Amino acid sequence: MGSTSDFSRRALIKRAAALGIVTVPAMSALSACASSGGDGGEKAEKGQKSAKNPLAVNESAALDVVIFDGGFGDKYAKDAQAEYVAAFPKTKGKVKLASTQKIQSTLQPRFNGGNPPDLVDNSGAEQMDFGTLVSKNQLADLTPLLDAPSIDDPNKKVRDTLRPGVVEMGQFGGKETWIMYYAYTVYGVWYSKTNLQKVADAEYPKTWDEMLAVCEKAKKKGVAGWTYPGKYPYYLPFSLYPFIAKIGGAEVLRKIDNLEPNAWKDPAVKAAFDAYYELYKKGYVLKGSPGLDHLQSQKAWAEGKALFIPNGSWVENESAKQIEKNPDFQLSVGAPSSLSSSDKMPFGTIWASGGEPYIVPREAKNAPGGMEMLRIMLSKKSSQNFIKQVSSLTSLNGGTEGLKLPPGLDSAQQALRTAGQNIVNPxxxxxxxxxxxxxxxxxxxxxxxxxxxxxxxxITKIQKYADETREDSSVKKYKR
Structure with a gap:
C-alpha cells in the first residue's frame, strides 16, 4: 500500500473517522500487535448489576481509555469521562484518558503484554487492522452493551437507538459485534446551492440528463461540473457506489462486497462507469483534477471552480475556511441522480455509515467499564455535545432534536430522512x-x-483485482 506521507494530518483524521480508508501498518506488525502476550494483571471483579448499573460495572475499579487525537479531538470523550465519574464517584482519580495519534505503535506493546486499555478509539493513520484483531480473537463482543437499556429510555435497548447499519458494520460475518462506530457519515455529491443557482440557474439535478445539462451550462461559463481528488481517487466511490446500487439494486453491492465471481461485470456497474466517464469525455471535470489531493480539490470546489464533488459530511469542517468566505454558500449534499426510469432504487438512495470505531479489547481489565463509557457516549446529552463540538452526526438515531445544525449537517440529516430505508453501506x-x-x-x-x-x-482490471483477493488464502474473507 502507499505511503501516508502524502496525507496531511487533517486528511488522516478525516479518512479514519469516516471510513477507515487509511494506510495501515504492515501485516507482520499488526499480527504482532494482535498476538497473545504475557500476563497483564488481574481483571477487575464484576460489580452489582442494577437498573442504574445494567452492565455490572465495578463501581470503584479503574478505567483506562485511549482516544485517537484527531479532528474530533478528545474533549467530547473527556466530557463523557466526567459523566462516568459522576455515575461512579468511587472511580474519581482512577479514570485515565490518554490521547494519541499513534494508536498502533502506542498500543502494540500493551496488546503484546496482555495489558490493553479498557476502551480504544481505533482510528487514524496507525489504526490497527480490524480483520487481524477479530481473527486473532483480541476483541470483546459488544453484545452486552447493545442489549443493555439505553440511558435516555430504559425501555429501549442501546441497539434500538442506533442508526441503520451501525450494528452490522461492527460485525464480521457472525452474530458478534466487535466494533461500535460512534460518528455517522453521509456520503454523496456535495455542492453549494448558491453557486449552482448562480452558475446554472438550477437546483440539484435529479436525473443524469439534468446533470449533464447543468454541467454544460457551467462549462459555457468557464466553471467545471465536477472535481475530485485525483491523487486519492477512492473518493469517487462515495457517490459512485450508491449510484451503482440505485441503478441495479443493493444486491449488486452485496455481491461486490462478497467478492463473488463477475460481480463487477454487472450491467449496473458498466452503466455507472459509462456515466462518470462521460463527464470526462465532455470536458465537465475540472482540468488538473487527476493531480489534486483532497484538500486542493475541495479548495477549488469551495472557491466555485467546480459545482460538484464526491465527498463525506466531514467536508463541512475540512473546507470551513474556504466556505466561510462566502456566507451564503448553502452547503448541501445530493444523492446520486437517476440514470433512467428503470433504476431499481428510488432517487434519494444514499450511502451513509458509521465512523470513528471504538473497541473493547478482550484482555481489558475493566471491559464492563469500557462498555459503560460507550453507553454514556450514546446518550442524547453526550451525542449532542459531540455534534455541537465537531459538526458531525453520531450513531445515535434522532439525537439532533433541539439543535441548530450547520447547513451541511442539516442537509445530511435531511438526506437521511429522504432516503428512509434506501441507505446503502458498502x-x-x-x-x-x-x-x-x-x-x-x-x-x-x-x-x-x-x-x-x-x-x-x-471493469476488467477491477474484476481481476477482486478475483486475486478472493483467491488469496492469506486474506480473511467476510460475507454479508
Missing part, C-alpha cells in the same frame, strides 16, 4: 482496504477518470 473499504484503496481507486477509477483507461478496461 463494506469493501472496511474488509479489504488494499483492494479498495490502491487497486480499485488508484489502479482503475483514477485511471478511468483521467482518460487513461476506458470503462470496459477499468
Amino acid at each position: 463494506r469493501l473499504q472496511d474488509w479489504y482496504v488494499a483492494l479498495q484503496k490502491e487497486k480499485i481507486g488508484v489502479g482503475a477509477l483514477g485511471e478511468m477518470m483521467a482518460g487513461r483507461m476506458t470503462p470496459d478496461e477499468a
